[in-house]
Amino acid sequence: ALWDASQELRRWQLRAALLSGARSVYRVGPGDSLDLIASRFYGDGRRWLEIQEANRLVVPDPSQLIPGMTLLIP
Numbered sequence: 001a002l003w004d005a006s007q008e009l010r011r012w013q014l015r016a017a018l019l020s021g022a023r024s025v026y027r028v029g030p031g032d033s034l035d036l037i038a039s040r041f042y043g044d045g046r047r048w049l050e051i052q053e054a055n056r057l058v059v060p061d062p063s064q065l066i067p068g069m070t071l072l073i074p
Contacts, residue, residue: 006068013070022054022072030067034059041073050074 010025017025026037034048042050052062054074059065 010070013072017072020054020072020074022074024073026071026073028065028067028069028071032065032067034062034065037071037073 010027013025016022023041026041028037034051035045038048038051039045048062051071051073052059054072058069058071
């Protein structure tokens with residue numbers, strides 16, 4: 001049941017990404033930080049604030065990413 005809920009959430013997040021014009025979605029892994037994710041997608045870790053702003057309801061504190069959470073990448 002948890003796996004099914006996780007997959008359904010991911011499908012809705014992909015739809016949200018498409019509707020909002022986001023570049024992609026990203027599932028947070030162990031050891032990830034917003035600056036590392038920004039480096040992967042933008043080539044510039046200083047752009048982490050763009051990711052946080054797009055996910056402000058999911059990531060109120062950028063220092064507390066949880067592995068497995070899915071982020072929209074604008």
